Amino acid sequence: MEKLRILVVDDSELVLAMARDALEEAGYEVITAANGIEANTYIFSRNKPDLIILDVMLPMLDGNKKAKLLREKDFSREIPIVLLSSKSEEELRRLVTESGGDAYVHKPFTPWQLVTTVRKVLESRRR
Template sequence: MRGYVSKQIIIIDDDKLILKMAEDILSEAGYSVEVADSNIYSNHLIYGPRKPDLIVVDVMMPLMTGDSKVKALKRREKSSDIPVLLTSSLEEEKLKKLTDESGADGYVCKPFTQQSLLEAVRSHLN
């Protein structure tokens, strides 16, 4: 398809295995994927030349938790409209509460499957 640009997704997680797995799943589904293993590096991707269509961030990150990252993203004009999904191995009720409190748009429980990750992503991109 000429002129088609795939949706841009940024994944933020300090676990390199999770990053690789999520990147593979989403890339194979046709998405353009960038990964960051720190919240600091993720800012270069989020506020870079191409605005992401979706951000997936782990709750348990060093220096700044994922829910704090969501709050920061939602406060900034340049990123306030970007959908953000939280991921975590926390109990689902706790993750849902963090999602609501932080202003995140949704969540994916870890360990996630190909199907659960794609369903969550697609529901926030379409």
Template sequence: MRPKHIVVIDDDHLILAMANDFLSAAGYQVSTVDSPIFSNHIIYGSNPPDLIIIDYMMPLMNGDHKIKTLKSKSRSRDIPILLMSSKSHAELQLLAAEAGADGIVTKPFTPGNLVQMVRNYL
């Protein structure tokens, strides 16, 4: 059985590296992308993700817009998506609900927090 595939989208390369390290160490296959605009080749490629984690605030396109787009397409609407941000927990929950995200990840995150959130949605 192949490991679960997680896509992490964030414009901060340190966050991408940390998420990759933490999730890879937990046995997941991880793909990282620094822009939601350039993520379609991974999301709709030959190995679609089992879960997507996307940052809220990014240049060119915010995460909430990308989530709405993904949830509107039949090929991606059933993929669990977690909205990630350093905003307060309550504000992030509201933003996630408005965008149609399945859950949230607050920054900064620890390896245990991130892996547990992923496990909760897989």
């Protein structure tokens, strides 16, 4: 069985490493990118990700705007998006709604929180 591919986009090497470790241990294939522009290389490839985790505060193009743009494109409209940020829970809920995201994870996060959120989003998309 082929592993589901997750793209994690964050400008923090520490966050990328933590997310990669947690998600790979949970059985996912993980691709990382440091900004929204770099993420395009993976999003618009033949092997596009099955889910995208986007930091809200990214250099060049923030995650909230990136999520909105992805929802506008036929090619990426159906890819689930999880926003990642240290903003308040209330602000994160608003950003998820505005951007068309599927969920959020609040920084700092535990590996369990990240993996649980990813699993819930993927399961809800399969129904």
